[in-house]
Amino acid sequence: MSAEQELFDFHQDGGPRWYAINDGVMGGVSQGRARITRDGVLVFSGVVSLENNGGFASIRSEPSPLQIRGASGIKLRVKGDGRRYKVNLKLDTAFDGVQYQAEFRPPPGEWTTVPLPFSSFAPKFRGRPVPDAPPLDPARIVTVGFLISDKQAGPFALEIGSVAAY
Secondary structure, three states: OOOOEEOOOOOOOOOOOEEEOOHHHHOOOOEEEEEEOOOOOEEEEEEEOOHHHOOOEEEEEOOOOOOOOOOOEEEEEEEEOOOOEEEEEEOOOOOOOOEEEEEEOOOEOOEEEEEEEHHHOEEEEOOEEOOOOOOOOHHHOOEEEEEEOOOOOEEEEEEEEEEEEO
């Protein structure tokens, strides 16, 4: 792959849906949601709660083959709030299962570009390492997600202007 490939068009109606998966799946009460602004920005926001052994909120794209053969990583254009986030990549359409995860912490209140080489993604299952998972194969990525699980209660907001393969 010689050039960047935009993976999502947040300006386009009818693009992939983004949906929330929060700690309510295990009894928690955190709230996270996705919305796309008129300016074509995906906003992942909500409130993390540590009640009931919770502490995470996430969003993910509906499954669709992204067809990024030969890419060496994902590049994000984001504006954060100073909190730590994770990108999750899934290689299958199952609701649960192994996700390849990388952390990033954009500076608060300013747009920044965050390159995440695929070599920085680690296989996880429900937050735990999966040492025998196969290597991340970019050609098999079908879902991109964003997660906050930094053990800090309170509101959060991450603005995503673009997601590209490079």
